Amino acid sequence: MLKIDSTEQLLRVAALVSAVIAVLILIWYLLVRPPLGRSTKIVLLFGLGVMPLATSLAGNISGFEYTLQRSFCGSCHVMLPYTQDAADPTSHSLAAIHSRNRAFGEESCYTCHADYQMFGTMTTKLNGLRHLYYYITEYANTGPYGEGGKPIHMYKPFQNAMCTRCHSTEAPRWGKVDDHAAALDDIRKGDTKCIDCHSGEVIHPRAFAHGGNGRAPARTASNAAPAGAAKE
Amino acid sequence: MFSVTKITIRRLVLISTITTLASLALMIASILAPGPLLLVVAMSLGQFFGTASLVLYLLAIVLDLQGYGEHDEFGSLD
Numbered sequence: 001m002l003k004i005d006s007t008e009q010l011l012r013v014a015a016l017v018s019a020v021i022a023v024l025i026l027i028w029y030l031l032v033r034p035p036l037g038r039s040t041k042i043v044l045l046f047g048l049g050v051m052p053l054a055t056s057l058a059g060n061i062s063g064f065e066y067t068l069q070r071s072f073c074g075s076c077h078v079m080l081p082y083t084q085d086a087a088d089p090t091s092h093s094l095a096a097i098h099s100r101n102r103a104f105g106e107e108s109c110y111t112c113h114a115d116y117q118m119f120g121t122m123t124t125k126l127n128g129l130r131h132l133y134y135y136i137t138e139y140a141n142t143g144p145y146g147e148g149g150k151p152i153h154m155y156k157p158f159q160n161a162m163c164t165r166c167h168s169t170e171a172p173r174w175g176k177v178d179d180h181a182a183a184l185d186d187i188r189k190g191d192t193k194c195i196d197c198h199s200g201e202v203i204h205p206r207a208f209a210h211g212g213n214g215r216a217p218a219r220t221a222s223n224a225a226p227a228g229a230a231k232e
Numbered sequence: 233m234f235s236v237t238k239i240t241i242r243r244l245v246l247i248s249t250i251t252t253l254a255s256l257a258l259m260i261a262s263i264l265a266p267g268p269l270l271l272v273v274a275m276s277l278g279q280f281f282g283t284a285s286l287v288l289y290l291l292a293i294v295l296d297l298q299g300y301g302e303h304d305e306f307g308s309l310d
Contacts (some may be wrong), residue, residue: 012263019260026249048252048289056279075268128272
């Protein structure tokens with residue numbers, strides 16, 4: 001079941017091995033109940049401290065990698081309008097265009113939403129729990145795409161930095177777009193946001209928040225699949 | 233203040249052992265079958281209980297090293 005061909009899998013094996021060692025030590029203690037002498041204390045320190053810490057460290061790293069995957073985002077059904085659109089080879093949305101780029105790949109949600117608190121670090125743990133709580137209490141049984149739930153919004157406004165780490169605003173062709181040239185200083189200062197113009201259905205067209213219905217839009221002449229895209 | 237006996241210390245260690253086992257079970261499950269629910273629970277609650285039980289254990293050791301319960305009648309249970 002566990003094949004070792006990446007660091008992530010190596011970490012998972014390491015996490016498992018240290019967890020099993022800890023479990024063996026603890027079961028031994030529960031069965032034998034030896035007096036708390038110096039050597040028992042040291043053995044227990046391994047079973048209760050060192051080994052579980054190693055497990056959670058390795059588990060954290062591989063778990064973190066796992067949460068970056070688009071499939072993880074899509075595992076809560078309310079994200080399907082986003083993930084299915086991003087994976088659709090015929091979609092013209094910015095999320096899909098970016099997802100088709102190899103540099104985004106399977107981690108495309110994370111690449112644009114790197115400041116989203118479900119990813120990484122300590123605060124994630126509490127936020128993850130909070131998300132799970134909302135998901136269960138407010139979005140369970142809301143239909144296949146979460147249409148019955150409250151509209152989804154972001155905790156904090158989308159920062160230009162999330163776009164400008166790739167689109168530097170320095171490229172000549174980018175500067176030739178009239179709307180960019182007109183607002184250049186304000187964009188660089190952050191007073192004008194990229195998402196003032198590049199937002200809503202342009203990014204996530206199937207989202208209920210932007211007038212979508214969760215599903216792929218019906219094909220019309222104006223949004224026909226680009227030449228060369230997979231035929232439906 | 234309640235008095236700390238050898239029994240208290242052994243109970244602390246026992247509680248710590250059981251909560252650690254529970255959190256290890258969560259973590260092992262989340263590694264073998266990584267799903268969003270398990271993963272989030274294991275990475276938050278699991279690690280919280282794991283850490284809390286280590287703190288309990290260290291507390292027990294400190295109490296023990298300070299000689300609590302050395303002279304109570306249950307001392308011989310050790």
